Amino acid sequence: MINVGIIGAGASGMMCASAIKEKVNITIIEKNNKCGKKLLLTGNGRCNYWNKDISIDKYYTNNKEVLKKIINKENQNKTFDFLSNLGIYPKIIVSYYYPYSLEGSSVNDIFLNKIKKHNILYNTNVISIKKEANKFIVITNNGKYLFDKLIIATGSKAYPKTGSNGDGYIFAERFGHTIISVKPSLTALQTSFNLNNIAGVRSDVKLSLYHNNVLIKEERGQIQFTKEYISGICVFNLSNIIVRNNFDNYNIKINFLPDIDNVKSFLIKRKDTIYNMLNTIINTKIINLFLNILKQDKDTLYDNLSIEEKDKLVQMLTNFDLKIIGSQDFNSAQVCSGGISLKEINANTMESKLIDGLYFTGEVLDVDGICGGFNLAFAFITGFLVALDINRH
Ligand SMILES: Cc1cc2nc3c(=O)[nH]c(=O)nc-3n(C[C@H](O)[C@H](O)[C@H](O)COP(=O)(O)OP(=O)(O)OC[C@H]3O[C@@H](n4cnc5c(N)ncnc54)[C@H](O)[C@@H]3O)c2cc1C
Numbered sequence: 001m002i003n004v005g006i007i008g009a010g011a012s013g014m015m016c017a018s019a020i021k022e023k024v025n026i027t028i029i030e031k032n033n034k035c036g037k038k039l040l041l042t043g044n045g046r047c048n049y050w051n052k053d054i055s056i057d058k059y060y061t062n063n064k065e066v067l068k069k070i071i072n073k074e075n076q077n078k079t080f081d082f083l084s085n086l087g088i089y090p091k092i093i094v095s096y097y098y099p100y101s102l103e104g105s106s107v108n109d110i111f112l113n114k115i116k117k118h119n120i121l122y123n124t125n126v127i128s129i130k131k132e133a134n135k136f137i138v139i140t141n142n143g144k145y146l147f148d149k150l151i152i153a154t155g156s157k158a159y160p161k162t163g164s165n166g167d168g169y170i171f172a173e174r175f176g177h178t179i180i181s182v183k184p185s186l187t188a189l190q191t192s193f194n195l196n197n198i199a200g201v202r203s204d205v206k207l208s209l210y211h212n213n214v215l216i217k218e219e220r221g222q223i224q225f226t227k228e229y230i231s232g233i234c235v236f237n238l239s240n241i242i243v244r245n246n247f248d249n250y251n252i253k254i255n256f257l258p259d260i261d262n263v264k265s266f267l268i269k270r271k272d273t274i275y276n277m278l279n280t281i282i283n284t285k286i287i288n289l290f291l292n293i294l295k296q297d298k299d300t301l302y303d304n305l306s307i308e309e310k311d312k313l314v315q316m317l318t319n320f321d322l323k324i325i326g327s328q329d330f331n332s333a334q335v336c337s338g339g340i341s342l343k344e345i346n347a348n349t350m351e352s353k354l355i356d357g358l359y360f361t362g363e364v365l366d367v368d369g370i371c372g373g374f375n376l377a378f379a380f381i382t383g384f385l386v387a388l389d390i391n392r393h
Pocket of ligand 1: 007010029043044049050126127155166372373374379
């Protein structure tokens, strides 16, 4: 019987352990005192574990061709069937898949039930790994373990309080793997504009992302303003691009009135103060911000603005321009951009092309998806592919 070690009992590690067949000795090494600490937080505790529209355009990586092979339709179908056969029955909200119970803990329990027959070493932190005489030697705080095959399922550096603090990158680098620069992603963004006066506001908007003044991507959704950051799923879904490209001259323009086709004629039709005209459609703090910028007060009539001021008001309402200069750090980011380069990974098996018997799954790899279940789906597909390969031996 071969001995297989899995480092990390998160989404991808548990998936892999669940899908490996009986004839293998499996040891799962987890630094926490329980499995799936991050999985339990996903989707606000509801676990958005899959999406109807998994495709390459939902992900970012430096090696799209390899990623396309990994997430091909056949692999998606096999993985999803396995999850369904485990007993995860989906509730589909638009295209997002949750367990029907809407409890992330139910997904974690299903995995735990499946893997409990294996040797799970809790509170065991892997410190280093080497390979000698065809065996992987894994050094932990609780002793030394030998394996024929080893799976690194250690996650990224995002949300380190769940246990993922980037150890996997160090292990991979020591085996000669290339690491694409790791940055916090799916995260709130910092702008050069002072947001103090609109902190606390939430607004349903359309966001347009510009790079060097060229439109790159649009998102609809609810933006949230804090004193330092803009946040919300629509912001997160633009953050992947911006952080991967080092904040190089990116602007986000906010349309506060995305459902009104011609804002200028909409305003002209109404004869009132600016404040009254906007009061029922835009948050008061935003109106006051615009009045401040125009150096006008609450009683100013729209008709009394100059042509330039009217144009400026329309521009602020539909194209409020924020230069993006940074993001929140790893502590609050949902995922990481970057990681182990896919160019050194076999897309059919997730095995290293450099070291026989060494595999990588999930977020430790250079892949990050937008919000909607794409990151867990990637963790599950890669965990499943490794299991299929080990089952073949
Ligand atoms: C707040 C939040 C909400 C999210 N919501 C969603 C969502 O709704 N849908 C979605 O698709 N994605 C979501 N994600 C992202 C998703 O959770 C991750 O992409 C996914 O969990 C990655 O799985 P993984 O197996 O690669 O790593 P993880 O799930 O992070 O598991 C890695 C495991 O390895 C262990 N480990 C690390 N280093 C060592 C070591 N040296 N020794 C021993 N053990 C180690 C860690 O303790 C951890 O348990 C969310 C993330 C966060 C933070």
